[in-house]
Amino acid sequence: xxxxxxxxxxxxxxxxxxxxxxxxxxxxxxxxxxxxxxxxxxxxxxxxxxxxxxxxxxxxxxxxxxxxxxxxxxxxxxxxxxxxxxxxxxxxxxxxxxxxxxxxxxxxxxxxxxxxxxxxxxxxxxxxxxxxxxxxxxxxxxxxxxxxxxxxxxxxxxxxxxxxxxxxxxxxxxxxxxxxxxxxxxxxxxxxxxxxxxxxxxxx
Numbered sequence: 001x002x003x004x005x006x007x008x009x010x011x012x013x014x015x016x017x018x019x020x021x022x023x024x025x026x027x028x029x030x031x032x033x034x035x036x037x038x039x040x041x042x043x044x045x046x047x048x049x050x051x052x053x054x055x056x057x058x059x060x061x062x063x064x065x066x067x068x069x070x071x072x073x074x075x076x077x078x079x080x081x082x083x084x085x086x087x088x089x090x091x092x093x094x095x096x097x098x099x100x101x102x103x104x105x106x107x108x109x110x111x112x113x114x115x116x117x118x119x120x121x122x123x124x125x126x127x128x129x130x131x132x133x134x135x136x137x138x139x140x141x142x143x144x145x146x147x148x149x150x151x152x153x154x155x156x157x158x159x160x161x162x163x164x165x166x167x168x169x170x171x172x173x174x175x176x177x178x179x180x181x182x183x184x185x186x187x188x189x190x191x192x193x194x195x196x197x198x199x200x201x202x203x204x
Contacts, residue, residue: 071121
């Protein structure tokens with residue numbers, strides 16, 4: 001069984017990745033399984049650059065194939081902000097509720113036609129030789145108020161309205177969520193390509 005590292009300290013994101021990838025082919029490990037790993041700084045200008053930095057940076061430390069990702073919210077009215085700074089644009093001590101409420105405040109009074117936004121990002125697999133990349137986005141618009149509970153690790157789901165379902169991302173049913181979840185789409189696409197590498201014997 002091949003071991004893979006999911007380069008995140010977010011328990012919700014790790015659980016999501018594990019649910020997609022761990023099916024008998026792979027043993028999925030998280031950063032918490034290693035005690036001497038140094039944090040890879042996200043200094044890239046794009047989600048893709050940060051995902052690559054994490055995948056390569058953690059691979060170099062632990063020596064097993066690694067999946068790194070970076071994503072966030074882009075709001076048209078705010079010029080694409082918070083973008084790559086989505087998790088930290090209010091500082092390291094800001095809560096998920098703080099992040100969600102700050103967007104609502106910044107968008108106060110902005111008409112519906114100017115509230116367009118998208119949530120998504122890039123995911124990268126690196127095994128020392130092969131570099132695989134996937135990117136997916138979910139389009140919607142910013143709600144006028146917080147639409148439900150802010151769950152840890154997912155600050156923007158209760159404020160992003162999904163037009164095709166006429167409800168916030170946070171209130172989608174399991175089936176609806178499966179249709180649009182950009183992270184799961186990235187994981188499934190990467191998994192397919194990783195299995196191809198294993199089948200052809202090219203994966204190092």
